Amino acid sequence: MKIQGKMFIWLSVFVLVMAIVYGVWSKEPAGTTALFLTFGLCIMIGYYLAFTAKRVDVGAQDNKEADVADDAGEVGFFSPHSWQPLALAVGGAFAFCGVIFGWWLLYFSLPILLIGLWGWVFEYYQGENQNQ
Template identity: 75%
Template sequence: MKIQGKIFLGLAVFLLATAIVYGAWSKEPVGTTGLFLAFGLTVMIGYYLAFTARRVDAGAQDNKEADVADDAGELGFFSPHSWQPLTLGLGAAFAFLGVAFGWWLVYVSAPILLVGLFGWVFEYYHGENRTQ
């Protein structure tokens, strides 16, 4: 994690310099504000990563002699047979299309979103997958 903190803090220095130069040359407040906000967010992330790196053990990314396989591990559990992400994705697509075509489409997509969301959250609480 140490290297990620250094990368973000280095990016913060670059964004600060860019914001100052951009603000002085362009006299445009919106872009300058955006660059200063990006600087602030990058500092927060870099500080968090550097602060956390001192409290956890060194990872494989901190060892220059480490292989890629040294950092491999279980990524999590992903349901191989679930159709719920498709339902949730379709509902979200219709909701975002509602911004372009009309807000009525957002109201039509809300039930699809809810079915996808509740189906995905509770898919292991019914049927053959139910734990007793």
């Protein structure tokens, strides 16, 4: 994680310099704002990765003598049968269409989004996994 943190921090420095140069030369507010927001996102991700790298064990990507096989293994748990991302995608599509076609469409997309989000967050709090 140290490498990724350093990469994002250096990327944020580059984007900041480019935002300043672009803003001075072009005097165009939309692109300048987008570049400054990109700088903010890069610095947040870089700080998070650098901060987290101090708290976790050294990974294979930080060891210059590591083999590819050293990083093998389980990455995490991903739900194999969840329908909730589909509900979130449909609700998000309706919400974005609401911005295009009319805000009234948000009345139909908000319940779909909330049901999908609720179902995804509490998907494994049912049946035997439910706290009593």
